[in-house]
Each structure stands twice: as C-alpha cells, then as structure tokens.
Amino acid sequence: MNIGDLPNPKAAADLIRSFRKRFSAKKCMAPTQDCQGPVISAHTLSAESMLRPIARDGHVYAVETDLFTANADGATRLVLKGIRDTSVFNGFCAKHDRDLFAPIETVAFMCTPEQCFLHAYRAVAKECYLKRKQAETQPSPETIKAIHNLPDELNLQPSDFALLHQAGSLRGAEEIERLKAKMDSIFQQNDWRRLCTTIIPFADRPGLVCNFLYAPDFDFNGNDLQDFDNVDVDLSHLMITIIPSSTGSFALLSHLDTANSAPTTLVASLINQADITSALVWLVACQTENLALSPDWFDSLGQQNQNLFRKAFLSNVDPLNMSFNQLKGFPLSVPSWQPNTHFSI
Ligand SMILES: [Zn+2]
Numbered sequence: 428m429n430i431g432d433l434p435n436p437k438a439a440a441d442l443i444r445s446f447r448k449r450f451s452a453k454k455c456m457a458p459t460q461d462c463q464g465p466v467i468s469a470h471t472l473s474a475e476s477m478l479r480p481i482a483r484d485g486h487v488y489a490v491e492t493d494l495f496t497a498n499a500d501g502a503t504r505l506v507l508k509g510i511r512d513t514s515v516f517n518g519f520c521a522k523h524d525r526d527l528f529a530p531i532e533t534v535a536f537m538c539t540p541e542q543c544f545l546h547a548y549r550a551v552a553k554e555c556y557l558k559r560k561q562a563e564t565q566p567s568p569e570t571i572k573a574i575h576n577l578p579d580e581l582n583l584q585p586s587d588f589a590l591l592h593q594a595g596s597l598r599g600a601e602e603i604e605r606l607k608a609k610m611d612s613i614f615q616q617n618d619w620r621r622l623c624t625t626i627i628p629f630a631d632r633p634g635l636v637c638n639f640l641y642a643p644d645f646d647f648n649g650n651d652l653q654d655f656d657n658v659d660v661d662l663s664h665l666m667i668t669i670i671p672s673s674t675g676s677f678a679l680l681s682h683l684d685t686a687n688s689a690p691t692t693l694v695a696s697l698i699n700q701a702d703i704t705s706a707l708v709w710l711v712a713c714q715t716e717n718l719a720l721s722p723d724w725f726d727s728l729g730q731q732n733q734n735l736f737r738k739a740f741l742s743n744v745d746p747l748n749m750s751f752n753q754l755k756g757f758p759l760s761v762p763s764w765q766p767n768t769h770f771s772i
Pocket residue numbers: 455456457460461462463519520521522523
C-alpha cells in the first residue's frame with residue numbers, strides 16, 4: 428500500500444512524522460548522568476574502524492527505511508550510503524560518545540575483555556533506545572480513525588493483533604531495559620569478565636560489519652533454545668559484532684555469565700557448521716538491520732545469493748512474518764572469509 432491509497436493521506440503523513448520524531452528523540456544512554464554537550468548522532472558501526480575498511484568510494488550498502496516511498500516490497504531496502512550517514516542514532520551526548528567508547532574507537536582491537544564488552548554494550552544501548560521508542564509508538568484509536576476516515580463516534584477496539592504487538596513490544600522493551608541495567612552495573616565496576624565472549628578470527632576482510640543483539644530461538648540443527656511463551660522469565664540474549672582488523676576480521680559472540688543455555692548452544696551450533704562464513708552471514712541477515720555491506724563483496728555474490736540475503740533480511744524486518752528466518756538448512760553459500768580456530772574470553 429502506498430500512502431496515497433489511504434482514505435486520509437494527511438493523517439497518515441502526520442502519524443509518520445510523529446513516528447520519525449520519536450525515533451530521533453535525543454537522550455543519552457550512558458550508565459552515568461554526568462553528560463556534557465548535546466546528544467549527538469552516535470555511530471553504532473564505527474565510521475573509521477568498521478565502515479571505512481569495507482567501503483567503496485566512502486559508501487557501503489546499508490538499510491534505509493522510508494515510509495513515504497513504501498512499495499510492494501515494504502519500506503525497507505538496502506541502498507548505497509555514505510559512511511558518515513550509516514548506522515547513527517541519537518543515543519549519546521558528545522562526552523559519553525567520545526569517552527565511553529575510546530578503547531574501541533582510538534585503539535586497535537586486541538581482543539581485550541573491555542573491548543569485547545564495549546562492542547556488546549553499544550549493541551544493547553542502541554536496542555534499548557529503539558525498543559523504548561517502539562513501545563511508545565502505538566497509534567491511538569483516534570489516529571487510526573482519522574487515517575481511515577472513520578466516524579468519531581465509532582467505538583474502535585484495538586484488534587487482537589495490535590494488542591499482541593503492543594504487549595510484545597512492551598515485554599521486549601522491559602526485558603532490554605533489565606539487560607541494559609545489568610550491563611550498566613558491569614560497566615561502572617569495570618567487571619568485564621561478567622561477559623563471556625567467543626571470538627572467531629578470520630584471515631580475510633569481512634563482507635559485512637554488524638553490531639546487534641537478539642534472543643536466540645532456534646539453533647542450526649532446528650533445536651528450540653528457549654521458551655518465548657513464558658513471560659515470567661527473561662529471555663537470554665546474544666550480542667554479535669563483526670569487525671575488520673589488520674589481520675582480517677573478527678566475529679564477537681557475547682552473553683552475560685548469568686544467561687541460560689540458549690546463547691552458548693547457538694554459538695556451538697554455529698562453530699560446528701562446515702561453512703562458518705555462510706552460516707554467520709545468514710544469521711546476521713535473519714536477525715538485524717544494524718549492518719553494513721561491502722559493496723564490492725555484495726556485488727560479487729551473484730544474483731541468487733543476493734536475492735536470498737534480501738529475502739532473509741526483508742522477512743526479518745516484517746513484523747507480520749517472523750517465522751521465515753530459520754537457521755536449519757540455510758540456503759546461502761558465500762566465499763569463505765577463512766575462519767581460524769575460535770577462542771573464548
Ligand atoms: Zn551523556
């Protein structure tokens with residue numbers, strides 16, 4: 428559906444504007460309150476250490492969501508973007524963006540526990556920010572009535588789907604808030620070892636970089652990893668970062684030491700794959716929008732792989748279709764980044 432097809436395009440346009448405004452709200456996500464300077468557009472994929480090494484002429488493929496130009500394929504697509512505009516959110520004040528992440532922004536990655544923690548922390552901070560905004564962004568019955576030109580006196584009940592969606596958003600937001608609070612506590616105590624990280628070194632440059640977290644649902648063998656229906660118990664999360672390095676690249680797979688078995692089972696299942704590179708790329712495509720692709724790499728994959736990547740990716744961002752993204756029997760096959768022996772810290 429295009430915005431022009433709606434009965435009241437102006438009300439829909441107002442809703443989209445309000446949606447955009449919420450998602451650009453400025454709030455510092457630092458663990459301490461000693462902010463200085465304005466909240467700035469902070470990179471979650473570091474411009475110099477993550478994006479520049481995979482860019483072509485200063486550009487990478489990244490996600491663009493434009494509700495005004497949504498078509499049959501949805502509002503989200505991969506487009507060439509300048510690295511300065513890629514993966515930014517208004518999540519930290521100038522001081523905290525500079526100071527908190529200095530050990531991963533100004534020093535080469537050396538697999539220290541602090542550096543692994545900071546990459547995971549940045550993923551959690553961004554997710555926390557987005558989840559809060561998503562949970563706040565539920566159109567009111569009045570807005571829905573205005574968009575569809577329904578009479579004011581109509582007593583509109585939210586549909587079951589809307590209620591479920593809202594409940595799911597709120598649960599997700601609260602869960603990430605609790606994870607963020609635990610990460611804040613570790614940060615303030617410099618207790619980096621509370622985060623367990625499995626590192627996979629690769630001899631080649633990565634075809635993509637990413638920084639995200641998700642609650643593992645199924646492993647590569649199709650095993651069910653945790654109970655999404657039990658709202659009394661928090662899900663456990665896996666934080667995943669892929670970064671270029673002077674020797675090739677690293678994949679960082681981190682979880683709290685209090686996590687259930689889901690993250691470790693998923694990691695073990697990934698490492699056991701015959702083609703770790705393709706398995707990792709498929710996992711990333713299925714689970715996050717916070718990624719950037721090397722244009723040279725993606726353009727060289729061939730039409731079939733590109734279509735598979737896009738299909739996994741678009742299913743991932745479609746809230747009505749969460750069931751497509753399965754790891755078992757994944758169909759992608761990309762050239763190897765030459766994985767070396769993994770290790771844990
Ligand atoms: Zn701050």
